[in-house]
Amino acid sequence: MLQSTLEATDGTATLELAGDLSFETACEVRDALSALVGADSDAFVLDLSRVESFDLLGVQLLFSALHSARSAGKNLSVAMGPLEPRMEKMFTFAGLPRDVFFQGG
Amino acid sequence: MEVHGDPLDTFREEARELLSELEQALIQLEEDPTDVEQVHRAFRSLHTIKGSGNMFELENLVSLTHAVESAFASLRDGKISLDQRLIDLGLKARDLIEAFLQEGDDSTLLVSQAEEVKAAVCEIVPIQPASSSGSASGPSSPAADADRGGAATTYRILFEPALDSFKTGANPLLLLKELGELGELITIGSPQAVPTLDQIDPEGCYIRFDILLTTDRGLEAVRDVFIFVEDEAKISIDVIDDTSLTDADLNYKRLGDILVERGDISGAELDAAVSRREFLGEALVRSGYVTREQVDSALAEQEYVRGLRRQRQTGEASSSIKVKTDKLDSLVNLVGEFVSMHASLTTLAETRHDEDMRVLAEQMENLVREMRDLSIDMHMVPIEVLFMGFRRLVRDLSGDLGKSVRLTMSGTETELDKNVIDALKDPLLHIIRNAVDHGIEPADRREAAGKPREGTVHLHAFYAGAGVVIEVQDDGQGMNVERIREKAVSRNLLDPAETYSEEEILDCIFLPGFSTTDTATSVSGRGVGMDVVRRNIEQLGGSVRIETSPGSGSTIRIRIPLTLAIVEGLLATIGGDYFMVNLAYIVECLELAAVNRKSDNRLIDYRGHLVPVVDLREYFGYGDTGATNPQIIIVALDGDRIGLVVDQLQDNYQSVIKSLGKVYERAEGISGAVILGDGTPALFLDVDKLVRVSRAEVQR
Numbered sequence: 001m002l003q004s005t006l007e008a009t010d011g012t013a014t015l016e017l018a019g020d021l022s023f024e025t026a027c028e029v030r031d032a033l034s035a036l037v038g039a040d041s042d043a044f045v046l047d048l049s050r051v052e053s054f055d056l057l058g059v060q061l062l063f064s065a066l067h068s069a070r071s072a073g074k075n076l077s078v079a080m081g082p083l084e085p086r087m088e089k090m091f092t093f094a095g096l097p098r099d100v101f102f103q104g105g
Numbered sequence: 106m107e108v109h110g111d112p113l114d115t116f117r118e119e120a121r122e123l124l125s126e127l128e129q130a131l132i133q134l135e136e137d138p139t140d141v142e143q144v145h146r147a148f149r150s151l152h153t154i155k156g157s158g159n160m161f162e163l164e165n166l167v168s169l170t171h172a173v174e175s176a177f178a179s180l181r182d183g184k185i186s187l188d189q190r191l192i193d194l195g196l197k198a199r200d201l202i203e204a205f206l207q208e209g210d211d212s213t214l215l216v217s218q219a220e221e222v223k224a225a226v227c228e229i230v231p232i233q234p235a236s237s238s239g240s241a242s243g244p245s246s247p248a249a250d251a252d253r254g255g256a257a258t259t260y261r262i263l264f265e266p267a268l269d270s271f272k273t274g275a276n277p278l279l280l281l282k283e284l285g286e287l288g289e290l291i292t293i294g295s296p297q298a299v300p301t302l303d304q305i306d307p308e309g310c311y312i313r314f315d316i317l318l319t320t321d322r323g324l325e326a327v328r329d330v331f332i333f334v335e336d337e338a339k340i341s342i343d344v345i346d347d348t349s350l351t352d353a354d355l356n357y358k359r360l361g362d363i364l365v366e367r368g369d370i371s372g373a374e375l376d377a378a379v380s381r382r383e384f385l386g387e388a389l390v391r392s393g394y395v396t397r398e399q400v401d402s403a404l405a406e407q408e409y410v411r412g413l414r415r416q417r418q419t420g421e422a423s424s425s426i427k428v429k430t431d432k433l434d435s436l437v438n439l440v441g442e443f444v445s446m447h448a449s450l451t452t453l454a455e456t457r458h459d460e461d462m463r464v465l466a467e468q469m470e471n472l473v474r475e476m477r478d479l480s481i482d483m484h485m486v487p488i489e490v491l492f493m494g495f496r497r498l499v500r501d502l503s504g505d506l507g508k509s510v511r512l513t514m515s516g517t518e519t520e521l522d523k524n525v526i527d528a529l530k531d532p533l534l535h536i537i538r539n540a541v542d543h544g545i546e547p548a549d550r551r552e553a554a555g556k557p558r559e560g561t562v563h564l565h566a567f568y569a570g571a572g573v574v575i576e577v578q579d580d581g582q583g584m585n586v587e588r589i590r591e592k593a594v595s596r597n598l599l600d601p602a603e604t605y606s607e608e609e610i611l612d613c614i615f616l617p618g619f620s621t622t623d624t625a626t627s628v629s630g631r632g633v634g635m636d637v638v639r640r641n642i643e644q645l646g647g648s649v650r651i652e653t654s655p656g657s658g659s660t661i662r663i664r665i666p667l668t669l670a671i672v673e674g675l676l677a678t679i680g681g682d683y684f685m686v687n688l689a690y691i692v693e694c695l696e697l698a699a700v701n702r703k704s705d706n707r708l709i710d711y712r713g714h715l716v717p718v719v720d721l722r723e724y725f726g727y728g729d730t731g732a733t734n735p736q737i738i739i740v741a742l743d744g745d746r747i748g749l750v751v752d753q754l755q756d757n758y759q760s761v762i763k764s765l766g767k768v769y770e771r772a773e774g775i776s777g778a779v780i781l782g783d784g785t786p787a788l789f790l791d792v793d794k795l796v797r798v799s800r801a802e803v804q805r
Binding site: 023026027029030033034037055056057059060061063064065067068071090093094095096097 | 271276277278281282291292293294296299300301302303305307308310311312314315398
């Protein structure tokens with residue numbers, strides 16, 4: 001189950017996702033993220049503070065969004081509270097660099 | 106020149122240690138069937154024996170071991186429940202494996218006995234054939250390999266899951282989890298290949314993993330993890346470190362070499378980057394040959410392997426090594442000879458009145474003493490190794506005799522010279538066998554006497570002075586002292602007109618051919634054994650005594666010196682001959698003229714107590730030696746004090762005790778000899794015997 005809200009103000013597009021970022025919602029997540037990086041803004045903000053869980057596919061889509069933003073020469077930042085232990089564990093277990101999204105998180 | 110032993114001999118030696126482990130695990134399991142660790146312990150022992158046996162192509166040994174190992178694997182995996190038959194078969198197999206080691210793998214008799222055991226195991230659990238590698242099928246699945254005690258190897262695994270991994274249910278994280286169960290795992294996920302949103306298949310897998318795994322479970326176990334994805338995924342597994350690599354490899358590979366080895370860059374690209382005289386990682390990234398993630402991954406590998414090697418080097422430096430006992434024996438003997446040589450040097454220095462040599466000899470003394478203590482210490486092993494071996498004996502004997510007997514032990518941490526421990530095995534075996542056979546009553550009789558149905562034989566060890574006391578206590582019926590006296594009288598061993606102490610009567614048990622049992626059992630009761638027990642213990646410089654309490658049980662107490670290697674004693678002379686008294690027994694030395702003698706000189710008043718005296722001049726038949734100032738040495742043993750009269754006291758002396766040989770082994774009051782620095786022999790006094798002699802005299 002995924003909910004997404006995209007808003008653009010002052011040159012910054014913000015996408016708020018809520019629910020799960022998983023195999024079941026992968027297509028919806030991809031579409032929502034595509035809408036974000038396709039927005040006519042200078043910077044993108046991804047608000048994940050209401051995301052309940054993500055799996056490896058969900059994380060992979062975040063990297064995909066990051067690569068898309070970078071290839072468009074734009075900045076993507078992620079807003080989120082401290083990572084839940086199980087999400088943190090998933091990053092650690094898969095050996096993926098989490099700092100690119102969650103600096104200090 | 107160093108001569109290395111036969112690898113098969115090494116295998117036999119290690120296999121015997123593992124069989125001992127197996128036996129302990131089985132007996133422990135029998136006592137506590139809920140002790141799962143013992144199932145693992147039994148499995149590990151069998152698995153290792155099987156694996157090594159395979160290397161030497163010992164087919165019959167391997168086949169038998171495999172059968173029992175399979176049963177324990179099933180037990181461990183919860184496929185079958187613990188059954189007394191399995192314990193019995195495990196113990197039978199243990200004995201057969203030992204027999205195979207002893208007699209060879211092709212003994213027809215053993216092979217047929219092994220077939221019987223295998224058939225019996227098959228009735229409990231079906232057995233898959235053993236694989237030649239000893240690690241593939243049946244119990245040697247990856248899970249079972251968990252118990253393999255092989256050397257740790259570090260693998261670099263490059264794993265690129267198939268694009269449709271998630272769609273086919275092959276979640277890479279589950280495989281990583283499975284790998285993690287094999288050992289220490291470092292995973293570096295690389296999202297570099299994840300495409301942009303307009304290119305991505307949202308359900309596809311684009312992340313690749315660089316994995317470092319350190320495990321002792323072998324390559325097969327690692328490959329098995331990927332068995333269901335190997336056709337679609339890209340997997341490469343390389344060994345990058347193992348314990349056979351030496352300290353010279355401590356630094357591991359350089360960053361560039363790792364990247365080339367991983368296939369991230371070519372040799373030419375490496376050369377080009379190196380020529381830029383920048384930090385290599387930066388140069389490679391800047392040149393676009395590799396990504397930042399690839400460099401980080403290679404650096405992580407470098408750091409991880411270096412850490413492993415540092416850890417191994419530190420570990421090796423601080424851990425113990427195995428040394429063959431015969432080498433250790435040689436070392437102790439050499440130190441013993443060195444001690445004797447030092448004593449000769451001291452004597453020579455004094456004879457020549459050479460002050461320089463005397464100072465040198467004195468300086469050497471501390472060194473010699475430290476070396477002696479260290480070499481003796483290296484030879485010490487806890488008595489637990491001896492005691493544990495008797496658990497099987499008591500278990501089997503109880504079964505054979507239809508009795509219920511429990512073996513308990515305390516003081517198992519007490520350490521003794523390995524050679525003393527080896528020599529104590531047979532005497533203790535006789536004593537324990539007698540305790541179970543004659544001491545412990547059948548369960549019904551025990552119950553009728555208000556005792557627990559289960560009898561107890563307790564082994565207890567503790568330090569006492571320069572020796573160790575080992576007690577074998579049973580809570581059985583005790584010994585009938587009167588019956589022993591009658592039997593001894595009927596065999597003319599005791600004089601019917603004489604009055605004897607209980608100790609003297611009980612001492613008859615140690616005489617050759619003495620038995621109070623009318624019917625000999627298959628276990629004991631032929632009167633063969635207890636005389637051998639005493640002889641063996643006395644040959645070790647020890648003593649054995651009995652205490653008994655009718656209806657409550659008996660205690661056989663063995664006193665044994667800590668070491669046979671080097672003993673420190675006090676030299677004394679009688680009639681110009683040298684005698685040596687173990688320093689550990691000596692309380693004080695006094696001038697005979699200064700003590701108050703009583704009862705025809707047989708007693709002295711020593712600090713307010715009457716202490717019996719053995720005049721060694723008389724005891725050894727010297728008569729009047731003409732000594733002008735005879736001395737008395739007060740010795741103590743088990744709370745008894747006696748005085749030993751000699752002509753003169755000399756110096757303390759450390760030496761190796763030599764056996765007197767067959768001819769003089771029964772010489773009373775003497776337990777060995779030492780050779781002094783100038784080649785003169787000195788007789789080593791048997792203080793225990795002298796204490797017993799004087800005690801009997803006093804009681805009369």
